[in-house]
Amino acid sequence: MAEEDQKAEQPQAFDLAALDIEQLLSLFIGILAAKAWQYMGLRVAPGKKEVEKDMARAATTIDCIASLADRLATRLPEAEAGRLRSLITDLQINYAKNA
Numbered sequence: 001m002a003e004e005d006q007k008a009e010q011p012q013a014f015d016l017a018a019l020d021i022e023q024l025l026s027l028f029i030g031i032l033a034a035k036a037w038q039y040m041g042l043r044v045a046p047g048k049k050e051v052e053k054d055m056a057r058a059a060t061t062i063d064c065i066a067s068l069a070d071r072l073a074t075r076l077p078e079a080e081a082g083r084l085r086s087l088i089t090d091l092q093i094n095y096a097k098n099a
Helices: 002-009 021-039 055-073 078-098
Strands: none
Touching (some): 021 055, 055 078
């Protein structure tokens, strides 16, 4: 039983090539959003003890998210597309507050 617990705790390999384009874009948007929050100094990056603010990178990241979301929104249910728009709005508002 202990061996099964150890296997369950270890990260499992995942084949990104198995995802369809909508899933990949959603994954990329999530990763970029996490980086945008870090670049705005609103979250501490993993492995760091202090926030690191880089508003130029935050702007680039938010612009990339908006571009990917535009491509993805037409392929999503309205509720999902609305969540993407809300995410972008939240990022843009926080960028403006922290710039």
